[in-house]
Amino acid sequence: MIDRRKFLALTAAGGGAVFLSGLTGTAVASAEEEFYFVQMSDMHWGYSGPANPQADTTLAKAVLAVNALEQAPDFIVFTGDLTHTTDDPVIRRKRMAEFRDIVAGLNVKTIYFIPGEHDASLDQGAAFKEYFGITHYSFDHKGVHFIALDNVSEPGAKIGDEQLEWLNNDLAKQATDARIVLFTHRPLFDLAPKWDWATRDGSKAVALLMPYSNVTVFYGHIHQEHHHMTGHIPHHAARSLIFPLPAPGSQEQRTPLPWNPDAPLQGLGVREVEENRTQTEINEIPLLKA
Numbered sequence: 001m002i003d004r005r006k007f008l009a010l011t012a013a014g015g016g017a018v019f020l021s022g023l024t025g026t027a028v029a030s031a032e033e034e035f036y037f038v039q040m041s042d043m044h045w046g047y048s049g050p051a052n053p054q055a056d057t058t059l060a061k062a063v064l065a066v067n068a069l070e071q072a073p074d075f076i077v078f079t080g081d082l083t084h085t086t087d088d089p090v091i092r093r094k095r096m097a098e099f100r101d102i103v104a105g106l107n108v109k110t111i112y113f114i115p116g117e118h119d120a121s122l123d124q125g126a127a128f129k130e131y132f133g134i135t136h137y138s139f140d141h142k143g144v145h146f147i148a149l150d151n152v153s154e155p156g157a158k159i160g161d162e163q164l165e166w167l168n169n170d171l172a173k174q175a176t177d178a179r180i181v182l183f184t185h186r187p188l189f190d191l192a193p194k195w196d197w198a199t200r201d202g203s204k205a206v207a208l209l210m211p212y213s214n215v216t217v218f219y220g221h222i223h224q225e226h227h228h229m230t231g232h233i234p235h236h237a238a239r240s241l242i243f244p245l246p247a248p249g250s251q252e253q254r255t256p257l258p259w260n261p262d263a264p265l266q267g268l269g270v271r272e273v274e275e276n277r278t279q280t281e282i283n284e285i286p287l288l289k290a
Helices: 004-011 058-067 089-103 126-132 161-171 202-209
Strands: 037-040 075-079 111-114 137-141 144-148 179-183 214-219 226-230 233-237 269-275 280-286
Touching: 058 089, 089 126, 144 161, 161 202
Parallel strands: 037 075, 075 111, 144 179, 179 214, 214 233
Antiparallel strands: 137 144, 226 233, 269 280
């Protein structure tokens, strides 16, 4: 088994990572059944501004941190906003190519990507698909069914009827007690709609998930720790790798929190997630050292 505390110390260089193990839901998981993966979110490659004067190094530090792990994760998932938004399609593709080349340095065979609105909302995901492939899909890994949803490419912050139909058909193949983990970028519930912290038809996706007793949702977008329940389904937000944002609705605008040169990683963080058959334990670790 990997030393999780060592994992947390290593990922402190980058932030925004998830540790997840024991997902099989069995009473005693064997060593073969246990696994972990890393989630990274909201890298905003191409951002330049006062919220993070070190923005051009954060992603590379995260890559080095993951590569330094004694045991590599089974896979890595990037949950959106890989790049920072731009109206220029040439610059958009340049940023995506640079991001792709940096994360190609990860010593992990399997990497999954979903878009954020910064990646996909201006061209309905066209550039993202060129560099990272399809925007929604599912896969199975060691007894767990994983689903990646795209709630950013459709105009109006929606999932869209076509993808909802796909989700319904995908879920129909699963037993009602199947282990299901869903990744998305925006929250599926109305966290702060005026800040675009919602999915307009997210309640339809949640309704499709409700018949299944073992569902967990991981998302990004809000750049901070947040936990929410829709019925029996927990939703957990990941911190950003670039800058923190204020608490939902705490101020008029969702402007980044001020940069603190004495604590340059303040507000960024890693998240340890351990799941067994009875509960999910999540520990958010703030990064207070450069």
